[in-house]
Amino acid sequence: MKNAFDVLRLCAIAVGMAITISCNTVLVSLFPFVQGSALFAALGIAGLCMGVIVLCFTELASRFPGAIGIRAFTKAAFGNRFSLSITLFYVVMMMMIGGLEGYLCYLLLLQVLSPPIAVLVLLVLVLSILMVNLSGYELSLNLQIAITVAVVTLMLVLAVMAFAEPATGTHPAVAPTRIDGLLGAVPRALFLFVGIEWAVMHVSRHDAFRRTLPIALIISVATIALLYGTFGAALQKHFVAAELGSLALPHLELARVIASPAALWLATLVGLLAVLSSFNVGLSGAARILYSLAREREIPAWFAQLHGPRLSPRNAMLFISAGVMLMAPLMAAPVLNTSLSRLFSAHLVAVYALILLAWLKIRRQPDRRGVKQPLHPLIVWPTMLFLAVIGVGVIAEPEAKIARLILLGELAVIGAICTYLYRPTLIKA
Amino acid sequence: MLNILEDFKLQVNANPQIQRIVKSWDTDIVLEENDTATSYWMNIDRGQIGQIHLGDIANGNDNPIRIVGDGATLRAVFEGKINGIRANNDGLLEIYGQMNDQVKLDAIALILWGI
Numbered sequence: 001m002k003n004a005f006d007v008l009r010l011c012a013i014a015v016g017m018a019i020t021i022s023c024n025t026v027l028v029s030l031f032p033f034v035q036g037s038a039l040f041a042a043l044g045i046a047g048l049c050m051g052v053i054v055l056c057f058t059e060l061a062s063r064f065p066g067a068i069g070i071r072a073f074t075k076a077a078f079g080n081r082f083s084l085s086i087t088l089f090y091v092v093m094m095m096m097i098g099g100l101e102g103y104l105c106y107l108l109l110l111q112v113l114s115p116p117i118a119v120l121v122l123l124v125l126v127l128s129i130l131m132v133n134l135s136g137y138e139l140s141l142n143l144q145i146a147i148t149v150a151v152v153t154l155m156l157v158l159a160v161m162a163f164a165e166p167a168t169g170t171h172p173a174v175a176p177t178r179i180d181g182l183l184g185a186v187p188r189a190l191f192l193f194v195g196i197e198w199a200v201m202h203v204s205r206h207d208a209f210r211r212t213l214p215i216a217l218i219i220s221v222a223t224i225a226l227l228y229g230t231f232g233a234a235l236q237k238h239f240v241a242a243e244l245g246s247l248a249l250p251h252l253e254l255a256r257v258i259a260s261p262a263a264l265w266l267a268t269l270v271g272l273l274a275v276l277s278s279f280n281v282g283l284s285g286a287a288r289i290l291y292s293l294a295r296e297r298e299i300p301a302w303f304a305q306l307h308g309p310r311l312s313p314r315n316a317m318l319f320i321s322a323g324v325m326l327m328a329p330l331m332a333a334p335v336l337n338t339s340l341s342r343l344f345s346a347h348l349v350a351v352y353a354l355i356l357l358a359w360l361k362i363r364r365q366p367d368r369r370g371v372k373q374p375l376h377p378l379i380v381w382p383t384m385l386f387l388a389v390i391g392v393g394v395i396a397e398p399e400a401k402i403a404r405l406i407l408l409g410e411l412a413v414i415g416a417i418c419t420y421l422y423r424p425t426l427i428k429a
Numbered sequence: 430m431l432n433i434l435e436d437f438k439l440q441v442n443a444n445p446q447i448q449r450i451v452k453s454w455d456t457d458i459v460l461e462e463n464d465t466a467t468s469y470w471m472n473i474d475r476g477q478i479g480q481i482h483l484g485d486i487a488n489g490n491d492n493p494i495r496i497v498g499d500g501a502t503l504r505a506v507f508e509g510k511i512n513g514i515r516a517n518n519d520g521l522l523e524i525y526g527q528m529n530d531q532v533k534l535d536a537i538a539l540i541l542w543g544i
Contacts, residue, residue, distance in 0.1 A: 065497075066524030066531060067517045076520060204525055206495070288528070295514040295535060304539075311450060311532045369520070 003212055009145065010199045010208075010216035011223070013281065016148035017195030018224050019155075020278040021108070021271045022100045022344075024250045026191045027228055028235065029341035031244040033185035039232050042182055046189035047225040052383045053352050054197060054217035055373040056359040061200040062209035063362070063370030068292045069200050070355070077358035081418055084298055086354055087289060088414050093347040094286045095320060097194070099327025100340060101275050102126065106328065107249055108271040111264075123325075125272070129280050130321050133287070134312045147277040152223070154270045155231055155251070161263050162234035162254050184397070187345035187390045192228050194348055195278070196220050198285050209371040279324070287316035339403040342394055346407060349391030356384035430462070430504055431481065434469060437507045438478040440541055447540050451476035456530055457493035462500040494526035494534070509542030 034042045057069060064072035070090050075083035102122060109118035196217060203213055235250055238257045247253050255267035291313035294304035307314030330336060360380055395404055441447055454476045460469040470493075472479045496503065502521045505511040514535055516522040524531055538544060 064518070064520050064523075066522075066526070067520070072518045072520060075518060201528075204527060206497075206523070206525055292514055292518065295512065295539075296518060297512075297515075306450075306532065306536055309450070309453070310529055311536050313532075 006212045007216045012145040012148045014196040014199040014220035016277045017198045017281040021104045021274045023192050026341045028244045028250045030185045031241040033181040042185035042189045043225045050193040050221045057197045058214045059373040073358045077361040095323040098324035102328030103331035105275040151273045159230045159234040187349050286320045287313045290316035342403040345394045353387040434481045459495045461497040464499040494530045497523040512544045
């Protein structure tokens with residue numbers, strides 16, 4: 001019974017982190033590449049890759065229990081400075097996702113409120129989550145479980161309502177999917193699973209690495225693939241592929257097609273709960289990464305300041321919240337708006353490929369600590385190479401000029417920060 | 430190791446700043462030396478470290494904080510010679526338990542030794 005509750009708790013954290021309204025926006029970005037049953041093929045391939053990734057994460061995490069996963073694995077595999085760069089890269093990615101979430105939440109609120117009131121409500125929502133997190137982790141975990149269950153249920157209800165409605169308009173026959181279309185869709189589909197791996201930070205018993213955590217993560221991957229597959233199928237029933245690619249809030253458009261006031265309310269509720277859920281987990285997780293780096297004295301000690309009776313990392317949380325709120329209005333810029341799915345996919349594929357490479361390096365070490373998962377390098381190598389190929393493919397797309405510039409800028413800034421932190425000094429240690 | 434833990438207990442219980450932040454903290458801490466297969470158990474009751482025993486004593490709390498490492502690392506952590514978070518991220522120390530408990534232990538180290 002206790003194990004079942006642990007699996008459920010870890011699933012709620014994993015799925016809660018992965019389900020965001022930006023995922024719906026990224027989901028529709030798959031349709032220019034794949035339609036019909038090919039959508040399920042893309043989700044299936046991404047799900048299989050994610051299955052390998054989460055098993056690698058589980059095995060690596062079992063060697064570093066209690067540590068910040070991405071930081072510990074990459075430090076052991078690639079050394080301190082490169083690890084710091086990857087960790088900061090990951091935090092920036094989380095803040096960008098938070099910014100997009102905030103912007104989409106604003107668009108959602110605009111459906112029912114005037115712009116100033118929508119901004120105000122958005123601020124109140126973000127500040128409420130911040131206050132909950134500042135008051136301690138336990139409350140945020142219970143809140144997370146409740147919100148995740150609500151979001152999954154509401155998305156399924158919305159999809160079922162859409163299936164029950166007769167299809168709107170005429171749908172042209174689905175064109176056969178080309179292999180390059182499938183390869184273009186998989187990195188975007190991978191984004192739908194982002195954040196699942198954060199559940200490893202919530203393992204409290206060593207034996208959980210053996211069965212409980214891998215089972216919870218695999219269940220979470222399958223749940224998300226099924227959820228977005230169902231939702232994608234519902235969208236395809238009512239929209240043609242050309243329309244779908246340009247929808248910012250597809251779940252809201254789906255609710256409009258159903259033309260039921262209840263559906264519209266559900267869609268609004270789904271959006272708001274998904275934002276609260278992902279911001280909640282993202283805030284505590286990203287803040288903990290910054291806190292840990294500050295306690296390691298890799299970044300300024302300001303980030304390690306604790307607050308309140310539950311000793312929340314206040315400054316790190318304030319920094320992440322401020323970053324998210326600053327990035328949100330930037331997401332409205334058309335030049336950025338069109339590059340987002342490409343940009344996020346490139347970030348994600350790069351981070352995951354490096355994690356798999358870290359696993360391959362660490363598995364070769366003679367140290368036998370940790371719990372081995374049923375994985376063989378002959379599975380991990382091809383998965384890593386596949387991720388590298390599709391990641392390069394996303395950035396090499398002719399339309400990816402803006403995404404390339406943003407990535408280069410980001411890498412330059414992180415490189416500059418790391419160079420500054422490791423600058424030679426006259427004081428000897 | 431027991432001497433180091435007793436000394437740690439005296440410092441924690443006598444420090445008003447630490448007592449202010451851990452005043453409602455009730456937990457058990459189990460320390461495991463993986464090179465000697467020796468365990469130590471500490472009880473914390475309302476922020477005060479009470480009994481310290483050799484051995485992992487089952488006292489009804491099935492979810493204590495469990496810190497595992499070799500004897501030298503564990504001693505260095507509780508003497509304030511090394512930073513627990515760095516040791517954890519370097520794989521020298523395994524920590525199992527609730528996040529807020531881990532943060533409390535880290536805050537104690539920060540106040541006592543400034544590391």
